[in-house]
Amino acid sequence: MASNHSPSNSTENLSESSSSSKINDDFLNELLMCGICLSRMSSPCCLPCAHSFCRSCLLDYVQNNNNNNINTTTSIHFILCPYCKYQFNFHSYEHFESILIINPILKQLCEALDTSKFNSNQQQQQTQSNGIYRARCHTCCLLKMLKICKHCHFMLCEICRRTHLLDVHRESKLQLDLLETRINLINKKRLEMNQKSQEYNYIRQRIENYVQDFINEIKKQRDQALQIINEQQHSNDENFWKGNGFENAEKLDFFNSLVQIGQKKLLAKHITDKDLIELSDNLQTIPNINEKLIEFIQFTQLTLEVDETFSTKQFIRVYDYQENKKSTNQNEQTDCISS
Template sequence: MASNYTNSDSTENITETSSSKTKDDFLNEILMCGIRLSRMSSPYCLPCAHSFCRSCLLDYAQNNNNTSTSINFILCPYCKYQFNFRSFEHFESILIINPVLKQLCEALDTSKINSDQQQQQQSQSNGLYRARCHTCCLLKMLKICKHCYFMLCDTCRRTHLLDIHRESKIQLDLLESH
């Protein structure tokens, strides 16, 4: 079965984004809460890995929970993944903080960076940024995946790209078989 899929590197450095966008614009886009449409505060993840403000998720769960059934659930505002939970307290307890986005928010909130720090960032000609990897949570130099916008270290990035390739190939094979 022939496949037209090519394994291209789906990550890019923050500095290689569209020329019409600045780094700050790009980071602000990544850090935008899809519920309230402004910069996230206290970013938390749903199981589908989409992140929103904790307070927005809690309000969203209270306001959009389907009360007509015995099953409690919400749909992710981005991908419509159905997330089931036993109770509102259960929902609140299983939300997971997104440490990378939290660090980015904190960094931008305290962006009164002195000139030494600016020079250090500008001197990083390879466009890597030191933060916690989305997958392994270790403090490393990271790149952003163009596919899902996760910040990943090289080790996790390779595995992530292989997973994306494998999933894409499976989906392509399924489409070709129909």
């Protein structure tokens, strides 16, 4: 009886089994790869986010990030998972080292595939030299050659990385357009504000000019009024001294005293001949006085009119045009209703 088994079939089965075994080994190598050193994990330890890494890699990762990742308010150290960026807090390096627990199942799997460790390390070193890593993409979760994105610091494949950068480019352009629109609006308002400031400066200058002109006009009127008073006073003095026959006030005062002294001497019981002759000689020097001319001397009468309400008047008024317009419209409406 002929057998259905043939050498060719056995060879094909062996090749298929070896091929399947190779695929399984590659798949396990991908699963057991450390995301930090990109080699098969040694003493694998899991973070609370369920991602596993080499114990030594985690300790080195903590030392390298210990100074940068620290919360200054509470003095708590932390690291971010290289895959999902989960924040893992700890108090100190010793505390972190004490809470790392080796996963025994992952350790056994790593030891079972230790025979291919050398080849895996060579492949990883070759990919590291180019800055490219083969692991699961953070976005599509597929096993691909990955690069660390400098924008978000996630490990992404080329397609997801390009898509992400395009989104960043698009978002940046939208933000720049929005910023440009707002800045243009601000600049427009700023120009309007500067125009208003120029108008205010013009109003200030007009007020200064008005006050200066007002002061100059007041001074001019003051000088004119004082000049009129001085002229009239001089005219009164001149008319008085010309009309009474005396040249100045000193002579008038002298003869006033002479009259008083003479009256006293004449009223005295005894007067000497010398005093009487001296009095007579002095009386001879009195100028001719025309009494009618003195009566006709006229003095100019001046009248002063001063605006006593000057201090209560508001000569300068500055008001909001819009508010004044509203109040005017309201008053007009009230007049219409009352009528």
